[in-house]
Structure formats: structure tokens, C-alpha cells
Amino acid sequence: MEPDDAYSLPSAPGQAIPGQSAPGLTLVATPIGNLGDLSARAAAALAGADAVLCEDTRVTSRLLARHSISAKMLALHDHNEESEAPRLVSRMLAGERFALVSDAGTPLVSDPGYRLVRAAIAAGVAVTAVPGPSAVVMALTLSGLPPHPFLFHGFLPPKAAARAGAIARIAAMEAAGLSASLVFYEAPHRTGEALAALAEGLGADRPACVARELTKRFEEVRRGSLAELAAHYASQEARGEVVLCVGPAPPAAESTAESLDESLRAAMATLSVRDAAATVAEATGLPRKRVYARALELAAGR
Numbered sequence: 001m002e003p004d005d006a007y008s009l010p011s012a013p014g015q016a017i018p019g020q021s022a023p024g025l026t027l028v029a030t031p032i033g034n035l036g037d038l039s040a041r042a043a044a045a046l047a048g049a050d051a052v053l054c055e056d057t058r059v060t061s062r063l064l065a066r067h068s069i070s071a072k073m074l075a076l077h078d079h080n081e082e083s084e085a086p087r088l089v090s091r092m093l094a095g096e097r098f099a100l101v102s103d104a105g106t107p108l109v110s111d112p113g114y115r116l117v118r119a120a121i122a123a124g125v126a127v128t129a130v131p132g133p134s135a136v137v138m139a140l141t142l143s144g145l146p147p148h149p150f151l152f153h154g155f156l157p158p159k160a161a162a163r164a165g166a167i168a169r170i171a172a173m174e175a176a177g178l179s180a181s182l183v184f185y186e187a188p189h190r191t192g193e194a195l196a197a198l199a200e201g202l203g204a205d206r207p208a209c210v211a212r213e214l215t216k217r218f219e220e221v222r223r224g225s226l227a228e229l230a231a232h233y234a235s236q237e238a239r240g241e242v243v244l245c246v247g248p249a250p251p252a253a254e255s256t257a258e259s260l261d262e263s264l265r266a267a268m269a270t271l272s273v274r275d276a277a278a279t280v281a282e283a284t285g286l287p288r289k290r291v292y293a294r295a296l297e298l299a300a301g302r
């Protein structure tokens with residue numbers, strides 16, 4: 001694809017105004033640690049907005065000061081987003097330009113903003129974005145694990161029982177054929193127990209990595225099996241910010257007749273018999289002929 005190197009600010013289609021962003025909402029990604037990672041377009045979008053909607057004005061004011069940007073800030077966080085969204089949407093419909101940032105990285109990604117974006121879209125407000133850092137993509141690309149398909153889970157529940165339940169649901173999806181790298185955000189003090197729970201629920205030998213303090217002075221990517229990483233972080237607490245990546249489930253060496261039927265039925269709900277058989281054969285590693293023969297039987301009601 002041809003890069004558009006004409007320096008331009010976010011604008012709604014057909015409303016490009018050099019040096020000025022268009023009315024509406026611009027989602028602006030900010031650094032995940034290294035303040036030097038703010039892009040030129042991001043800085044221009046923040047400087048050109050009537051107000052910057054931010055999770056924590058203290059965090060955003062440090063970023064703005066570092067880049068000598070003066071901008072009005074309005075707090076928008078989990079506790080007031082639902083109630084503020086209609087007012088903000090009306091102001092944008094009346095012509096105001098808002099930039100939305102979170103404390104770090106891409107807004108909406110395990111951060112506030114989804115409710116405002118949904119309300120803006122429903123009201124016909126132009127929504128655009130200045131893309132940039134996000135810990136999920138950086139961790140995945142450094143992990144050495146297959147980058148796609150990947151499933152980004154965000155944070156696991158903090159309590160052990162709920163966490164085990166969430167992991168069991170992923171294991172069930174894998175049993176039904178999901179084969180994807182998995183990415184989780186985690187708090188540093190829960191990293192050891194989360195890795196142990198993942199090893200227990202998904203398999204101790206699964207390749208994984210812990211990506212820590214990305215873009216910062218003590219950036220580290222530690223790779224190993226889930227069991228190895230769980231053992232490491234059982235005796236040593238992770239410091240700073242942490243992303244966990246887990247490699248895809250290995251193809252099932254042997255699928256029981258029952259789980260093969262379940263996978264086929266699920267696939268045949270949306271795919272032709274032939275495509276469902278091909279998909280399930282690929283996911284399970286079972287011979288295509290055998291899977292197709294069983295799919296034909298199921299389609300015939302046997």
C-alpha cells in the first residue's frame with residue numbers, strides 16, 4: 001500500500017482541513033512507557049482538539065508537558081463514561097473536536113472509551129484514530145509465538161475460582177478447534193499465580209512468554225514453557241507491567257469420537273459439510289477422509 005506521506009491531521013472523509021482536525025472524536029494512542037513514542041500526528045491531534053478526554057488528568061498532563069502541548073483536559077473514566085457520553089456526543093454534533101486518550105497505549109484496549117465510541121457512532125459523529133503503541137501487539141510480536149490468529153483476552157479475573165473458570169472456557173474453545181496464540185494482561189503481583197493457573201488449565205508444556213516493562217529501561221521478554229515460567233515467578237515477583245502470551249494449543253493427537261462430533265456439529269452450523277470437515281480436520285490434525293466421512297454421517301442424521 002502506498003504510504004500517504006502528506007502530513008495530515010485526522011479528519012472526517014471529505015473534510016480535510018490542513019492544520020486543523022475535523023469535528024468529532026479522535027482516538028489517540030499514547031506511549032506505553034517511553035514518552036518519546038508519541039507520534040507527530042498524535043501530538044498534532046492533541047494540540048488541535050477542543051478538549052482531550054483522559055482517564056487521569058495528572059498522567060496526561062505529564063505527557064502534554066513533555067511535548068509542550070497545551071490542551072484543555074476533561075476526565076473520562078470508567079465511573080463517568082456512561083453518564084458523560086450523551087453530553088459529549090451533543091457537543092461533537094455541535095462542532096467540537098475531542099481527542100480521547102487513556103493513561104497508556106491505545107484507548108479502549110482494556111481501557112475506557114468503548115461506550116463513548118458506541119454512542120458517537122450511533123449519533124453519526126465522525127470517529128477516527130491516530131494509531132500507535134499497544135502492549136498487546138508489542139508483546140505478541142516479540143514473543144516468538146505465531147502472531148496470528150491470536151486471541152486477546154485482556155485481564156484474567158483476579159480471584160482464583162473465576163480465573164480458573166475463564167481459563168476452562170478457553171480450554172473448551174481449544175477442544176472445539178480454536179488454535180490461536182493467547183494474550184493476557186496481568187498485574188505484576190498476580191503473574192506467578194496466573195501462570196500456574198494457565199499451566200494447570202491449558203497444559204504445562206505450552207510455550208509462553210512474559211513481556212515486562214515494554215519500551216522502558218528494564219524491558220524484558222522471558223520465554224519458556226508455562227510450567228517453567230510459573231516456577232520462575234513463584235520464587236520471584238514480576239516487577240512493573242506485564243503481558244502474558246501463550247502459544248496455540250497443539251493439534252489433538254487423538255480426538256475422541258464424542259468431541260469430534262461436537263466440533264463437527266458446531267462447524268456445520270455455519271459451514272457446508274465439506275468446509276466444516278476441512279476446518280475440523282485442520283484444527284484436530286485428524287485425517288481429512290475420516291473427518292469428512294463422519295461429517296457426512298452426521299449430516300444424514302446418523
Ligand code: SAM
Binds near residue numbers: 109216
Ligand atoms: N491501553 C493499553 C494498551 O493499549 O496496551 C493497556 C492498558 S491496561 C489498563 C494496562 C495493562 O497493559 C498493564 O497491566 C499491562 O498488562 C499492559 N501494559 C501496559 N503497558 C505495558 C508495558 N510497558 N509493558 C508491559 N505491559 C504493559
